[in-house]
Amino acid sequence: MDELDTALLRILQNDARRTNRDMAAELGIAPSTCLERIRGLRERGVISGYHAAVDLHAIDRSTQAIISIKLRPQAMAVATAFQDYVQSLPQTLEMFMVSGASDFLAHVAVKDTQALRDLVLQLAKRQEIGDIRSSVVFEHHRRTTVMPLPPPR
Amino acid sequence: MDELDTALLRILQNDARRTNRDMAAELGIAPSTCLERIRGLRERGVISGYHAAVDLHAIDRSTQAIISIKLRPQAMAVATAFQDYVQSLPQTLEMFMVSGASDFLAHVAVKDTQALRDLVLQLAKRQEIGDIRSSVVFEHHRRTTVMPLPPPR
C-alpha cells in the first residue's frame, strides 16, 4: 500500500475504464508493472469491484428520501429478516443499521413524492415497525474518491 | 431505453470492466451494436461514469457513522458553505441535505471509535451548528444495481 497503489486507487475510482497503458504512462511505470499492481489491489480486496454509475434523474427516479425506522423492542429478533425485506425493495439504494434513536435508515429513490408516499405506506404495514419517519433528500453528494486516512497528528 | 439498454445497465453496474465483445456475446448482438448502445447511454447521461469500489476495511476505515446535524436557524443562510466544509473532510463518504428534524446527514468512515470521537468534536466546534448527534453504523449495504422502476400497477 505505497504511493503507487494510492495513486492507482485515485485514478480508478475516478474512471474505472482508463486504459492500463494510459495509467502507466501517467505514473511513469511500465504497463506490465501497472497491471501487476492493480491485480494485487484486487487480490488483496482493496478494490472490490468496478461499477457503472447510473444517473437517477435519467431513469426518472429524481425523488430521494431517508426513511428512519425503529422496530418494536419485541421484534428486534427479526431485525435481519426485516432488513432483507427492505433491501429487496427496488426503491432502496442503501440501508444502514445504526445505533441511536432509529434502528435502520433506508436511502430510497423513487419517481416522485406520490411514489414516496406509497412506499412509506407500504413499509408502515410491517408489524415489526414501532416508529417510522421519512425525510426528503434535497441534495445528495457521494464522494467518488475514498482514500486511506493519514494518522491524525 | 428498451430491454437491451437495461440489460447493459445491469451488466455494467455489476462489472464495469466487462469487455465489449463479452457483453455482445451474452446479449446476442454484434460488438459494434453493443458499443453504439453504450455510447448512447453515456451521451444521454444515463451512465454518468465508471468507478472502482474500494473496501473500507482494507484501508483501515472500518468504523462508520451517521452524523445528524441541525444548524442554528440564524445560520441557515450559510448552509452551503457548511455543506462544502463537511464534504471536504476526507472522512466523509456522502452527505445528505434533508427535511425533517435534521438539516444534514453525514455518512463518515474512520479508523475506530476514537477517531470518530475526534471527528465529532472537530465538527462541534462550528458555530453554525445548533444540534449534532451521531449514530454508529453497525451494517451498511449499498445496492450495486440501480434500475428504472416499473410504473406501479
Add this chain to the structure above:
DNA sequence: TGGCCAACCGAACGAAATTCGGCCGCTCAG
C-alpha cells in the same frame, strides 16, 4: 407501394491487455 431513416451487422485496422523471460537492487545469512 415506394422511399427514407434508424439501427444493426461484420470485416478490417489500429490499439490495448496480458504473458513471460530476464534484469536489477535489496536483504539476509554465512
Add this chain to the structure above:
DNA sequence: CTGAGCGGCCGAATTTCGTTCGGTTGGCCA
C-alpha cells in the same frame, strides 16, 4: 564483507479487444 536468494520492475511478443465504416435490412410514413 560477500554471495545467494528473492521480490519487483521492465520490455518485447502474442493474443485479444476496441473502434470505425460501408453495406444491409426492416419498419414507418407519405
